[in-house]
Amino acid sequence: MRSIRRRGRVAEKVPAADPRVALEGLLPEIPRDRIGEVWSRLRACTHPRFYAAQLSAEELAPYGGRLDLDSTVAHYLAHGARAGKRPSVIFHPQTYADRLAERGLRLPDGAVPFLHWLSVGWDARIVPTPLFDEAWYRKKHPQIVRAWGFAQYVDRGLYEPQWRPSPLGRHHAGMSVPNAAQEHAPLLLPEMLHRAADHDLTRTSWLEEGCLRALETCATLRSPRVQDLIAKAAAIEPLIEEGVESGLAVTCPPYRAPRLFMAEQAEALRRRVGMTHVDTVVVVPDLTAATIAGVAGQLAAALREAEPAASVLLAAADTAAETEADASRGAATSAVPGLPPGIDVLDLGPFAVGFDEERRVDLLLDLVRGLTARRIVTAGSRVGWRLLAAYGRQLSTAASLGACLEPPERTEQGNLVGFAVKEFQEAFADLDWALVTTAELAADLINRYLLSGSLRQRLVTAYAEDGTSDADGSARQIEAAAVKRIVADGERREEQQRG
Amino acid sequence: VDERAPCDVTAIITAHNEGPLIGLSLRSLLDAVDFARQSGLEVEIIAVLDNPDDSTRVAMADAAEHGCRVVEVAYGDHGLARNEAIRLSAGRYLAFLDGDDLWSENWVVDAFGVCETDPGRVIAHPAINWIFDNGSYCYFLPDQTDPAYDPAFLRVANSWDQLCMAPVEVHRAHPYHRRELDRGFAYLDWTWNLETIEAGLMHRTVPETLHFKRRRATSQFTQARANRSLPFPSAMHDYAWWAAHEG
Numbered sequence: 001m002r003s004i005r006r007r008g009r010v011a012e013k014v015p016a017a018d019p020r021v022a023l024e025g026l027l028p029e030i031p032r033d034r035i036g037e038v039w040s041r042l043r044a045c046t047h048p049r050f051y052a053a054q055l056s057a058e059e060l061a062p063y064g065g066r067l068d069l070d071s072t073v074a075h076y077l078a079h080g081a082r083a084g085k086r087p088s089v090i091f092h093p094q095t096y097a098d099r100l101a102e103r104g105l106r107l108p109d110g111a112v113p114f115l116h117w118l119s120v121g122w123d124a125r126i127v128p129t130p131l132f133d134e135a136w137y138r139k140k141h142p143q144i145v146r147a148w149g150f151a152q153y154v155d156r157g158l159y160e161p162q163w164r165p166s167p168l169g170r171h172h173a174g175m176s177v178p179n180a181a182q183e184h185a186p187l188l189l190p191e192m193l194h195r196a197a198d199h200d201l202t203r204t205s206w207l208e209e210g211c212l213r214a215l216e217t218c219a220t221l222r223s224p225r226v227q228d229l230i231a232k233a234a235a236i237e238p239l240i241e242e243g244v245e246s247g248l249a250v251t252c253p254p255y256r257a258p259r260l261f262m263a264e265q266a267e268a269l270r271r272r273v274g275m276t277h278v279d280t281v282v283v284v285p286d287l288t289a290a291t292i293a294g295v296a297g298q299l300a301a302a303l304r305e306a307e308p309a310a311s312v313l314l315a316a317a318d319t320a321a322e323t324e325a326d327a328s329r330g331a332a333t334s335a336v337p338g339l340p341p342g343i344d345v346l347d348l349g350p351f352a353v354g355f356d357e358e359r360r361v362d363l364l365l366d367l368v369r370g371l372t373a374r375r376i377v378t379a380g381s382r383v384g385w386r387l388l389a390a391y392g393r394q395l396s397t398a399a400s401l402g403a404c405l406e407p408p409e410r411t412e413q414g415n416l417v418g419f420a421v422k423e424f425q426e427a428f429a430d431l432d433w434a435l436v437t438t439a440e441l442a443a444d445l446i447n448r449y450l451l452s453g454s455l456r457q458r459l460v461t462a463y464a465e466d467g468t469s470d471a472d473g474s475a476r477q478i479e480a481a482a483v484k485r486i487v488a489d490g491e492r493r494e495e496q497q498r499g
Numbered sequence: 500v501d502e503r504a505p506c507d508v509t510a511i512i513t514a515h516n517e518g519p520l521i522g523l524s525l526r527s528l529l530d531a532v533d534f535a536r537q538s539g540l541e542v543e544i545i546a547v548l549d550n551p552d553d554s555t556r557v558a559m560a561d562a563a564e565h566g567c568r569v570v571e572v573a574y575g576d577h578g579l580a581r582n583e584a585i586r587l588s589a590g591r592y593l594a595f596l597d598g599d600d601l602w603s604e605n606w607v608v609d610a611f612g613v614c615e616t617d618p619g620r621v622i623a624h625p626a627i628n629w630i631f632d633n634g635s636y637c638y639f640l641p642d643q644t645d646p647a648y649d650p651a652f653l654r655v656a657n658s659w660d661q662l663c664m665a666p667v668e669v670h671r672a673h674p675y676h677r678r679e680l681d682r683g684f685a686y687l688d689w690t691w692n693l694e695t696i697e698a699g700l701m702h703r704t705v706p707e708t709l710h711f712k713r714r715r716a717t718s719q720f721t722q723a724r725a726n727r728s729l730p731f732p733s734a735m736h737d738y739a740w741w742a743a744h745e746g
Binding site: 213214217218220221223225226229230232233236237239240241242243244248249250251252253254255257258259260262263264266267270273275276277362366369370371372390391393394397398 | 523526527530601603604605626627629631632634635636637638639641645647648649651652654655656658682683684706707708709711713727729732736737738739741742
C-alpha cells in the first residue's frame with residue numbers, strides 16, 4: 001500500500017497552482033515587482049526536452065512522456081529547482097560559479113543557482129555557459145542591436161542556424177529545424193544530449209565538457225612563448241596577423257570540431273550494427289510496410305532467395321528521429337513483418353539526429369564501406385541516391401552498384417516526384433544495373449537519353465507487366481529473371497576483378 | 500647511392516607555383532634550422548620544385564647560397580614529389596614544409612625532441628596550425644595519446660596534415676600515393692595517417708609549436724573537396740579492422 005502511494009505521489013502532475021507563486025517562494029529576497037521580469041527570463045531560458053532528459057520515465061508518465069514549456073516551468077519550480085535539475089541548455093552551474101567568483105561574488109547559501117542567475121547574474125551580464133562568447137558573437141554579428149548579445153542568443157540564436165555563438169563553432173550541423181523556437185528546442189540539443197547516460201545532465205554534458213576542454217587547449221595561444229613565436233612569424237609574413245582582430249575561429253579535436261559529433265555517431269552505429277560484413281546493402285527511405293512490400297523489400301527477399309549464403313541488409317537512411325536515445329531501435333535485426341528470415345534491417349535515423357544531408361550521406365558511406373558490401377543498391381532513398389551521386393566513382397571500385405527506378409508520379413499539386421533525376425544523371429555512369437519497375441519507364445529512359453546498347457543493357461525490368469497486382473489480386477513479384485541477371489552481373493564483375 | 504653523411508633532420512620544402520612567396524617560407528625554414536643547429540642538431544635542407552613556374556624557379560635561384568640543395572622534378576604530383584625528397588634525404592627524421600607556409604622557429608628542434616621520446620615510432624605534428632590569408636582560424640591538432648582521441652574519427656575526417664616530422668624509415672615504408680582525382684581518390688595526408696596508424700605508429704603533437712598555413716583558393720585540399728574526393732581505401736574503413744582491434 002505504501003509503495004503504491006509513493007508511486008502515485010511521484011507520478012502526479014504538478015498542481016495547477018500559479019507557478020509564479022512558487023517562483024516568489026524560491027526568490028524571497030527579490031522585490032515582488034521584479035518577479036514578472038524574472039518569470040519572463042525563466043520562460044525564455046527553459047528548454048523542455050533538455051529538462052525532460054533529466055527526469056525518469058515515471059516522472060514523465062503523467063505528461064504522456066513529453067513536457068511542454070508550461071509544464072516544464074511548473075515542474076521545475078515545484079520539484080526541479082530544489083532537486084538541482086537544469087531547465088536550460090545555456091546554464092552551466094560550474095561556469096556560473098566560476099564567473100561569479102571572477103567578479104568577487106558568490107552564491108548565497110541555499111540559493112538555487114539558476115534562479116540566482118536569472119535574478120542577479122542576468123543583470124550583471126554574466127554568461128553562465130562555456131558555449132557562448134559575447135565578444136566573438138558581437139564581432140561576428142555586428143547587426144545585433146541589443147546591448148547584451150547573449151540575450152539575443154537566448155531568444156533567437158539558439159534556434160536559427162546562422163548564429164555562431166563561439167569561436168568553437170555552432171554546436172550543431174547548421175541545419176534549420178521547423179518550429180525550433182516555438183518548441184524551445186535549441187539546435188544544439190542533439191549534441192547536448194549526446195552520451196547523456198555518461199553525464200550528469202544536471203551539472204554538465206558531452207557538449208559542455210568538450211567546450212571546456214577546448215577552451216583550456218585554446219588558452220595556450222595566450223602563452224608568452226606562443227605569442228612570441230607568432231610575432232616572429234608575423235615579422236616575416238605580416239598577413240599572418242591580418243584579420244585576427246575580427247575573431248579567430250578554432251577547431252580543436254577531439255573536443256570540438258565540425259565533424260566530431262558525426263564521427264561519434266558513425267562509431268556508435270558501427271558498434272550497434274555488430275556485424276563486420278554484409279554482401280548486399282539495400283538503401284531504403286524507411287522501414288514502413290509500404291517500403292517492405294514494395295520493390296525494395298521484394299528485391300531484398302529475391303536476392304536472399306537467389307543467394308541463400310549471402311547476407312542482405314535493408315538500411316533506412318531517410319528517417320528522422322528526435323533523440324539518439326532511440327538508437328536502440330537502430331539495431332540490426334530481422335524483426336520487421338513482411339520480410340523473410342535472414343534479412344537484417346537497420347534504421348540510421350537515430351544516429352543522424354540533427355544531421356544535414358551531407359552528414360547523412362557520409363554516415364551511410366561509412367556504413368557501406370565498413371561492411372565491405374559487395375553490392376550497394378539504392379531503392380527510393382534520397383540519401384541513398386546522394387550517396388551514389390557523390391561517391392559512386394569510389395564505391396564502384398569495390399562494389400557493384402545498383403538502383404531501383406520507379407516511374408515518376410505527379411502529385412495533386414502538379415509536382416513531379418519519383419526517383420531523383422539529378423542524382424540518377426550523376427550516378428548512372430557508375431551503376432552496374434538499374435531495376436526499372438515498368439517497361440514504359442525503361443523505354444522512356446532509352447528514348448530520352450538515347451542510351452547506347454551497353455547502357456541499355458544496364459536496365460533490368462523488374463516486372464513482366466504493368467499494374468499494381470497480378471490478375472488474381474496478389475501483389476506482383478519481381479521477375480526471377482531480373483534477379484538472376486543482377487546476380488549474374490555481380491558474379492561476372494567479381495570474376496573480372498579477380499582476373 | 501647517396502653517399503652524403505647522415506644527419507639528424509632533413510628539412511624539406513616543396514614548391515610548384517608559389518613564386519616569391521617561397522622566399523618567405525624559406526626564410527622561416529632557415530630560422531628554424533638555425534635554431535635547431537644552435538641546439539646541436541645536424542640539419543640538411545632540400546627544396547624539391549615540381550614542375551616549377553618561372554617565378555618560383557627565379558625565387559629559388561640563390562637558395563644554394565643558404566645551404567639549400569634544390570632539385571627539380573616533373574611529376575606534377577605532390578605525393579610523388581615528396582617521395583623523391585624522401586629518396587634524396589640523409590636525415591634520420593624528415594620535416595616537410597609547403598612552399599607558401601611557415602614554421603615557428605622552434606619547430607625543428609622541439610619536434611625532434613618529441614620524435615626521440617620513442618625513436619622510430621613517433622610522428623610529430625605542431626600543436627597549432629594557424630591558417631591565414633583569405634580568413635584566419637586556428638586548428639589545434641589532436642595528440643593520439645590523449646584518451647579523448649578516438650582514431651575512429653579518421654574514418655570520417657582527417658586529423659593531421661602532411662607537415663609533420665617523421666622517421667625516414669616510416670616514410671620509406673609508407674610512401675605517398677599519387678593523387679587520382681579522376682577516380683575520386685586524393686587526400687594524401689589523410690591516407691598516410693590511416694596507413695601509419697594501421698602500422699602502429701603514434702601521432703603526437705609538439706607543445707607550443709605552430710605551422711602557419713596559407714589558405715589558397717586553388718589548394719589541393721580545396722580541389723579534392725570540390726571533387727568529392729575520398730582518401731584511398733584503407734583497412735581502417737573496414738568494420739572488421741575495428742572488431743579485430745576492439746579494446
